[in-house]
Amino acid sequence: xxxxxxxxFEPFAVTVDLAVLTLRAGALHVLLVExxxxxxxxxxxxxxxxxxxxxxxxxxxxxELAEETGLADVTGLHLEQLRTYSEPGRDPRMRVVSVxxxxxxxxxxxxxxxxxxxEARWVPxxxxxxxxxxxxRILADARDRVGAKLEYTCLATAFxxxxxxxxxxxxxxxxxxxxxxxxxxxxxxxxATPGFVEPVPGAARLTGGRGKPxxxxxxxxxxxxxxxxxxxxxxxxxx
Amino acid sequence: xxxxxxxxFEPFAVTVDLAVLTLRAGALHVLLVExxxxxxxxxxxxxxxxxxxxxxxxxxxxxELAEETGLADVTGLHLEQLRTYSEPGRDPRMRVVSVxxxxxxxxxxxxxxxxxxxEARWVPxxxxxxxxxxxxRILADARDRVGAKLEYTCLATAFxxxxxxxxxxxxxxxxxxxxxxxxxxxxxxxxATPGFVEPVPGAARLTGGRGKPxxxxxxxxxxxxxxxxxxxxxxxxxx
DNA sequence: CCTTTTATAGTCGCAGTGACTATTAAGGGG
DNA sequence: CCCCTTAATAGTCACTGCGACTATAAAAGG
Numbered sequence: 001x002x003x004x005x006x007x008x009f010e011p012f013a014v015t016v017d018l019a020v021l022t023l024r025a026g027a028l029h030v031l032l033v034e035x036x037x038x039x040x041x042x043x044x045x046x047x048x049x050x051x052x053x054x055x056x057x058x059x060x061x062x063x064e065l066a067e068e069t070g071l072a073d074v075t076g077l078h079l080e081q082l083r084t085y086s087e088p089g090r091d092p093r094m095r096v097v098s099v100x101x102x103x104x105x106x107x108x109x110x111x112x113x114x115x116x117x118x119e120a121r122w123v124p125x126x127x128x129x130x131x132x133x134x135x136x137r138i139l140a141d142a143r144d145r146v147g148a149k150l151e152y153t154c155l156a157t158a159f160x161x162x163x164x165x166x167x168x169x170x171x172x173x174x175x176x177x178x179x180x181x182x183x184x185x186x187x188x189x190x191x192a193t194p195g196f197v198e199p200v201p202g203a204a205r206l207t208g209g210r211g212k213p214x215x216x217x218x219x220x221x222x223x224x225x226x227x228x229x230x231x232x233x234x235x236x237x238x239x
Numbered sequence: 240x241x242x243x244x245x246x247x248f249e250p251f252a253v254t255v256d257l258a259v260l261t262l263r264a265g266a267l268h269v270l271l272v273e274x275x276x277x278x279x280x281x282x283x284x285x286x287x288x289x290x291x292x293x294x295x296x297x298x299x300x301x302x303e304l305a306e307e308t309g310l311a312d313v314t315g316l317h318l319e320q321l322r323t324y325s326e327p328g329r330d331p332r333m334r335v336v337s338v339x340x341x342x343x344x345x346x347x348x349x350x351x352x353x354x355x356x357x358e359a360r361w362v363p364x365x366x367x368x369x370x371x372x373x374x375x376r377i378l379a380d381a382r383d384r385v386g387a388k389l390e391y392t393c394l395a396t397a398f399x400x401x402x403x404x405x406x407x408x409x410x411x412x413x414x415x416x417x418x419x420x421x422x423x424x425x426x427x428x429x430x431a432t433p434g435f436v437e438p439v440p441g442a443a444r445l446t447g448g449r450g451k452p453x454x455x456x457x458x459x460x461x462x463x464x465x466x467x468x469x470x471x472x473x474x475x476x477x478x
Numbered sequence: 479c480c481t482t483t484t485a486t487a488g489t490c491g492c493a494g495t496g497a498c499t500a501t502t503a504a505g506g507g508g
Numbered sequence: 509c510c511c512c513t514t515a516a517t518a519g520t521c522a523c524t525g526c527g528a529c530t531a532t533a534a535a536a537g538g
């Protein structure tokens with residue numbers, strides 16, 4: 001009803017919390033910071049902080065992302081607003097409303113404890129439990145959201161560098177979903193989806209490893225996948 | 240970084256805004272209220288209001304929903320958190336962070352202007368333009384979200400009464416998506432999806448109209464649709 | 479040279495689906 | 509009462525997307 005002029009209103013502290021996700025060594029990792037103060041001193045938590053007076057939540061999230069990762073340029077990175085957590089009592093000291101974001105990084109830098117001396121570290125998703133506040137829930141929501149959006153959007157390319165192989169793209173799906181995918185079928189599906197990826201014309205090659213060199217692709221103009229790349233549980237195959 | 244103890248923080252006003260959607264006469268309608276005060280006096284806006292000190296955003300949204308619709312019991316209604324709008328300047332008077340929700344109603348009551356004398360009215364979605372604040376955008380986001388979730392969740396039943404015919408369910412899809420669907424195919428698809436709907440055993444009948452009476456169904460236990468009910472394949476190269 | 483490894487190409491069969499036709503069960507008008 | 513209309517329900521058919529699988533190509537290593 002927006003009767004600002006008639007009703008008194010309670011002021012709230014507004015923060016952003018970030019679930020910064022990346023892939024390291026074939027496993028999903030999340031950036032955590034160690035809390036130096038009460039409450040939850042010594043516990044790990046998602047990076048985050050207060051909104052400044054002239055910032056939107058998105059702006060604040062991107063600022064925190066830059067501070068926490070130490071990356072010079074975070075403008076190209078995918079930021080996804082998850083939802084807002086506003087339960088009374090989620091912070092024992094005061095009433096805090098927090099807007100949660102997921103951020104997807106292709107190449108994880110070694111983090112420095114940003115402005116606030118607290119240590120920052122990449123932690124495998126499965127080991128990231130017992131976080132401060134309601135951050136366990138936020139992190140779980142982030143993974144759910146990202147996993148779901150892989151199905152019907154081009155979000156997977158946000159985990160990849162500018163140029164990538166189809167094998168790397170497939171690893172994104174396999175790692176986030178925790179399932180194995182058939183390589184020829186994945187390839188057929190991705191290439192059949194218009195605008196998902198486009199080949200890098202200057203031919204290919206990559207991966208100093210063994211085997212036949214793979215062709216390079218970059219993200220295409222599409223944002224949504226038609227038809228979607230559906231998750232179908234499949235037993236692990238002998239790799 | 241949650242350095243509450245080190246940094247000063249700005250207090251914000253936190254509100255909820257509701258896009259209350261329903262189907263009347265085969266068209267999507269939204270509940271709007273007329274503003275009585277500046278800014279935007281005389282303009283239509285989405286219902287909403289401030290969070291009370293001990294309320295979560297969801298609780299506040301449900302309270303506002305009850306006040307604005309005059310419904311005695313809103314506990315069964317579907318509330319969907321959309322996103323949070325926090326751009327500075329979205330309210331010309333003060334810094335307001337607003338958590339937006341979509342609410343889905345099966346049977347639209349005639350609204351009374353809730354607590355705040357302002358008039359409330361059902362407006363066809365297509366006519367709801369030029370709203371106050373950034374409510375045009377919130378309303379568009381609500382429709383996008385609902386339309387998308389119809390594809391892969393059971394959300395459509397939230398627009399239907401406890402018992403409904405497949406024809407009514409199909410009208411939900413057709414109205415929200417703005418496309419016509421083939422009736423036999425829709426029927427086949429819905430019945431083939433386990434847990435989507437279940438027949439009301441006491442046989443059927445409804446709709447005082449002409450034609451063969453339709454069987455009645457109620458919502459099933461499923462929440463997601465496997466496989467999804469995809470919208471008419473729209474090919475695209477956006478941008 | 480052969481083996482291993484990884485990328486890429488192609489085949490086969492089934493399930494889901496779009497387009498369409500047919501049948502059933504009501505009401506209304508002559 | 510008969511017939512027309514209306515709407516729900518049943519069934520057909522061809523195409524396609526996809527899962528499962530096999531085969532070939534191009535590199536590195538021994």
